[in-house]
Amino acid sequence: MKKTLSVQKNEEIEVVFEDLTHDGAGVAKVDGYPLFVKNGLPGEKARIKVIKANKNYGIGRLLELYERSPYRVDIPKEDAPKYGGCQLAHIRYDGQLMYKENQVRQALARIGKIEGARIHPMIGMDNPWHYRNKAQVPVGEKNGKLVAGFFKPRTHEILDADESVIQLPAVNEAVRAVKEICRELGIPAYDEEHHSGVLRHIMVRYGRKTGELMVVLITRTVELPHRKKLVDAIVSRLKQVKSIVHNINPKRTNVILGEKTKVLWGNEVIYDKIGDIKFAISAPSFYQVNPVQTKVLYEKALEYA
Template sequence: MKKNEYIEAKCIDYTHDGQGIVKVDSFPIFVKNMLVNEVGKVKIIKVLKNYAVGRLIEIYEASPYRQVPLCPIFKQCGGCHLQHLSLAGQQNFKTKRVKDTLERIGHCHVGVQPCLMMEEPWYYRNKVQVPIGTQGNTIVTGFYKQHSNDIVPMDKCYIQNEASNQLINRVRILLQEVQETPYDKVTHQGNIRHILVKYAFTTQQLMLVFITYQKKIKKIDYLISTLKKEFPHLTTVIQNINSRHDNVILGDEVKVIDGPGYIEDQLLGNTYRISVKSFYQVNPIQVEHLYQKAIDFAELKPTDEVIDAYCGIGTISLSMAQYVQKVYGVEIVEQAIIDAKENAIRNDISNVEFTCQDAGEFMVEFAKKNKHIDVVMVDPPRKGCSQVFLDQLITLAPDKVVYISCDVATQARDIAYLQEHGYIVDICQPVDMFPQSHHIENIVRLYKQ
């Protein structure tokens, strides 16, 4: 097989990120935007030792799951991966991906429920952070082209909420008007690096964050007064200063320019304060299904004592509180714990205790108390649970563990370890928190043998 060679091939499977897989004499070729069972003309664009990469040139036999992408820049933008695949096709892909990953990495053969899909899978995100740059003399906002630092200009993102789309467009125009300059990664000149917007679906409150390289923003008072007149739901404006020369988006310094520095949203009957660095699930519609499923799987009792590890601003902790005697929430991000404590007060919930600490260290100290814990709820970052955390979880020996994950591969790795130490997975429910992308949230329940 050679570069620039053309082949006719049939797609037989998907990679973890939704690329089609075709094989020639058992040699795999990864083809972006090709769907299972499709036959087409493929151009080989890269040949490596163990696989090749192809480009789909022409489709001879299309999949019944193929659809026309809603977004006109879908192929250029790196934000979405599966707009060409129908909702039913995405459900099949995500359900199979969870099943295959649990079996391959976790050696876990639990029955996987069909992925819980979103009825209207558009305009669902409550948070957007867009890079800002220039093309010629014009300021542009958008998302990076896949595997590059080139911004694909965008006026409308079909998975972001409409309020955020409109606000970002207006900010871009105003920055051009006041002659504020985007930051240049190469020369380290200019100022505005990203625009971040958070939107509360239930209260309609908007937060605008200017992520800057410099300390000051040109004509910031004019910018704010103009935006607040045009966007009455814009309740707070913040500057985040990031003078680093790397790809980290948020800096350490946060300046509240206008408003309280947070917005409020409601979830499963409780009200939550959301600040710049607070983790809050990006799909507020699906997250209620996700958390309710996790709580249902925990089968909580009024006498239960529960640990909520990696608790963030306390959304799961406070949602569980009404069902149990005590909840212990632990999170390493200080601002998130400040918000969590405030959220408990705001919702008049007194049986939750929040601690700012590494989850593994917290479990070590908790295990020393020889106190029985009935359920541990775990929702870690993408890298999964630390070894220290897992070891102390085994020491605590809760009756049930409910593990929510945004990366089924690290979840499967942790499941394999827990299975070696007496736990069995009996329920698995994927939830599509990220329609149009290959990302997936997954819930499993483990119980002690």
């Protein structure tokens, strides 16, 4: 006999959120049946609409808050594009740290079967804004205009944005300048649906201590239209640039970088320092995106060692 679900699609119900998922959605339960709702916070009472009811879990949409969490932070609607990729931006920073600490505790218990482990408090930043030294910005076209910014949640629609509140100012400036130059030169944006066009992503890497900047242009095609004019304009507008790289990714894929990379101007790598250690950073190389907390992490590891 088929079991009847506790809730039905399109039903509106009142819930109290108990927890958060790994990607920051609120978790509520109705007769043990879990409902995941974006923007819900533990302790909040709310009215939601069930938009999906699977066998083991449901998805809801927040309609109205009856009781707010003290950790909730309101984001003005007009500022939403600046927070692209910030799933926890609606949670006060000390609440984010508490949530992450709880995530570690739950992972140890659920996956590692380790109960009662001592979890040290999260070490937060003095200023948790404008710290990322790397941006990978998808490029597309809207109303005949090249756009670059963030993917709208759960879609491949690109929201055009000139700034991210978690990227270093120099990175925001570089992304904005390269986007403007590509528009001026009429470089065709990539069309994901038809697998046509040219420019797929703009990547920027920045050495926080050295001030060195790398621009990576990721295209579907081997040829980069207006290559010389593009390079000259980037060098002219971005005085800190030390490397301009062309990466070619002809595949239908969500993977950003392709296998072939060539230097268009300047050096193959830029440099940065964490403490006394100097790092050479190429377009595809791994390097921590938060250099401030990386130093804290390394120092803590050395302390324990």
